[in-house]
Amino acid sequence: MKVGSSLMASMDDDDKGLVKGCPCYKEFGKDQVCVNNDDVQPVSTIIVDPTFFPADSVEDLEEFKSDNESMCYLLIYLDDTSDTAYCVSQGKRIKINNRPVRASDIREALQFVTATEKAGSGVICSTCLYKYLVTMGDVFEDLLNETERAKVISEYIQKIAAKMAVDMTNATEEQMADKESYNQHLKEYIKQLINIRSEWSSLIFLYQKKDTNQDLLDLMEQYRTLSRLEGIFLFQVLTLRDATDELVALGLLRFMIEVAEKVVKVIDDIRDGHLKIQPLKKIPTDIKEMLKEENSRRMTIEQRFTNVLKVLSQVDVGA
Structure with missing residues (x-):
């Protein structure tokens, strides 16, 4: 794998302020360059494990600075105290468009970026990191006009949507690469969710007539709501794939964030609902089987929607 086409960027507790990756690293064909401080310098790269650099402060970086000005470790240091970022190999602050990167x-x-662009090995591209900084970072907010900013963010959102659909529906990357296959797969999955919702509706209607425990009825209603919200969310993903207007895409994103928040909330309610029905001595078999199946599915999608909400909330969609 070429270093430039995919660049490692990881942030573990053990790494402290060190990050494997740099937004200023670029590849032009076979040439490797550094564009830090708005310059273009040819570099030779080596990937170094952060554990070789036990840096606890900016002052410690001087010890690890390379004597070779063209050497790049693909490693940056984040100093949270001063909110600054430094190139480890050259001991310089990271600057883009003459502005210090925080x-x-x-x-x-x-x-x-790691949530949307990460490969199986945990590697992401430097271009994605750079593009995020200049389009979504507060420091660089005036570098693009609103139309340009909306276009770039829209492209990000569409990539996110595709990856979310792959994760949430257990689709393959190959299925999602082809637009027709992508649309068909999502439509079939949405149909499954509609069927699940209908099953819950039938059970609720049946047992409302039988003076069933209210906590159990509430839990069934929460599961029905979950399937409805999932379907709405994936329908927006499907719509987003075909959105050609950047502002429409941003509007869809706002709605998707709202739906994702509701999904996380109803999942919390479902968890509480299961605790409430524990004292029940007997639950009808058809309800018990449905609860068992859907609770297993709920646990699978819970973390996915939590991650989705975290990613979507990173995007500034405006008022």
């Missing part, structure tokens, strides 16, 4: 900007970018 440590907080890098951390926010990593949360977004």
